[in-house]
Amino acid sequence: MAGVVAGVERFAFKGVASNLVTYLTDVVKLSNSSAAKAINSWCGVTSMLPLLGAFLADSYWDRYSTLLAASFFYVVGLVALTFTALVSSSWSKTSSSVSLFLSLYLISLGQGGYNPCLQAFAADQHGNDDELPCSNINGQNSSRKSLFFQWWYFGICTGSLLGVSLMSYIQDTLGWGLGFAIPTIAMASSVVCFSCSGTRFFIHKQPNDGERTIICIIQSIKATASKIVMNGRITLRRKESKATELELQEKPLCNPPDFGCPRPRNFDTNPANDDQVHSFDDAKALLRLLPIWTMLLMFAVIFQQPSTFFTKQGMTMKRRIGKNFIIPPATLQSAITISIIFLMPLYDKMIIPMIRIISRNDGGVSVMQRMGIGMFLSIIAMVIAALVEAKRLQISRSGLQSAGTAVVPLSIFWLLPQYILLGTSDVFTVVGMQEFFYTQVPSRLRTMGVGLYFSVFGVGSFLSALLISVIEKITSARGENSWFSDDMREARLDKYYWLLAFSSTLSLLFFVSLCKYYDGRK
Numbered sequence: 001m002a003g004v005v006a007g008v009e010r011f012a013f014k015g016v017a018s019n020l021v022t023y024l025t026d027v028v029k030l031s032n033s034s035a036a037k038a039i040n041s042w043c044g045v046t047s048m049l050p051l052l053g054a055f056l057a058d059s060y061w062d063r064y065s066t067l068l069a070a071s072f073f074y075v076v077g078l079v080a081l082t083f084t085a086l087v088s089s090s091w092s093k094t095s096s097s098v099s100l101f102l103s104l105y106l107i108s109l110g111q112g113g114y115n116p117c118l119q120a121f122a123a124d125q126h127g128n129d130d131e132l133p134c135s136n137i138n139g140q141n142s143s144r145k146s147l148f149f150q151w152w153y154f155g156i157c158t159g160s161l162l163g164v165s166l167m168s169y170i171q172d173t174l175g176w177g178l179g180f181a182i183p184t185i186a187m188a189s190s191v192v193c194f195s196c197s198g199t200r201f202f203i204h205k206q207p208n209d210g211e212r213t214i215i216c217i218i219q220s221i222k223a224t225a226s227k228i229v230m231n232g233r234i235t236l237r238r239k240e241s242k243a244t245e246l247e248l249q250e251k252p253l254c255n256p257p258d259f260g261c262p263r264p265r266n267f268d269t270n271p272a273n274d275d276q277v278h279s280f281d282d283a284k285a286l287l288r289l290l291p292i293w294t295m296l297l298m299f300a301v302i303f304q305q306p307s308t309f310f311t312k313q314g315m316t317m318k319r320r321i322g323k324n325f326i327i328p329p330a331t332l333q334s335a336i337t338i339s340i341i342f343l344m345p346l347y348d349k350m351i352i353p354m355i356r357i358i359s360r361n362d363g364g365v366s367v368m369q370r371m372g373i374g375m376f377l378s379i380i381a382m383v384i385a386a387l388v389e390a391k392r393l394q395i396s397r398s399g400l401q402s403a404g405t406a407v408v409p410l411s412i413f414w415l416l417p418q419y420i421l422l423g424t425s426d427v428f429t430v431v432g433m434q435e436f437f438y439t440q441v442p443s444r445l446r447t448m449g450v451g452l453y454f455s456v457f458g459v460g461s462f463l464s465a466l467l468i469s470v471i472e473k474i475t476s477a478r479g480e481n482s483w484f485s486d487d488m489r490e491a492r493l494d495k496y497y498w499l500l501a502f503s504s505t506l507s508l509l510f511f512v513s514l515c516k517y518y519d520g521r522k
Contacts, residue, residue, distance in 0.1 A: 049112025300460020
């Protein structure tokens, strides 16, 4: 049930987000760079708010209550967006823009509580462990959770596929009002069904210590950060326990209470100090995830390209099939989800057995290795994107395209390889990130772990918007066209893609170095 609800949510969100750049440039009349920055900023807020929702669910409310509250804002935002699309033609540009972005950020607020709580709530149904996975020595619960995360992602990709392929076509051909109304109806229906059945049939876990506040964790972070930098090390255990791949070197988090770091003052073993101990341990667990979190940011920046500049590229390429059918450029984003849907079932059945044979390692690949493989594939995707864009520019400047209007005689299907490679990288990195951030925090912070996963894409979106602003300012400083010029004959997206590939390569190298450090090898 929860997987179906997650798929419907992805259908609604992708039905809005995948083609939003077209709406902003064609209806709202924003420039290419302004539209890209607006979408990146919105995606950044959308991906950061799960941290707030996770904190509320883990500290004060339970996950189910947070889900219901967030669902209300989500549906209200979708209704407001649909209303804006229907009546915006009779409004001024300012009123229309204010209503549009208010609607979008209401959706962000709703998703901030909806996504992390739904995923953690669904994962709760597949295990009743109250500690880190290392407490399950036989590894059965960890394997079940790992399988859950893979098929969970398979489900949301199915919803994303329908949202991208179906809704972008409806929006381009039948109008934006209907194109936004269908996701609204689907989302409202799923919320009603879930709220009616969730109370009866699902496991409801209450927060362990509702009076704990974020202030306690921040104070613990300040008290222990210097100690962790000096002495803290993380080890990848390969043989002792298959249930987890990342544990603290001094002692696992599942074996309290000694962590090899100074305790808060006046600490004793009295149960009354459990709240203080939890805050201290939570701070330490979160701090040790930060290096990996940082190295994943460039992958998140690449993750923003399909819904912005990839789509703008497609708008200038040959899209007609037959006499009447024209491919909406946003539809090519469905190649990402199709790749995931086809590769996900093969991952355990074919890919992992092949890796075991090649590496002679019964464990296949670790979570860290899985994320690294996906990062490498995303770099290859950007290299291909740069080469294809250079080819498009060469043809457009040959005189076959008139300024800003004519279509380049180059098929849009030349963009497919970069989309497919990004989909393949998702199978490795995104699924690995979900499992990593969920399993490597104490059970009382599981929703926060999911929030950390979303925050990678939130900060990555902000970083992408900042990068666009800086590059635009630098490249247009002498009165020349910037890399993101509205005239796609003058834009230099190929250089931008090369820059992303180079930056991501540096991140991958640092990531590999961190993995060696976490493995305990000097």
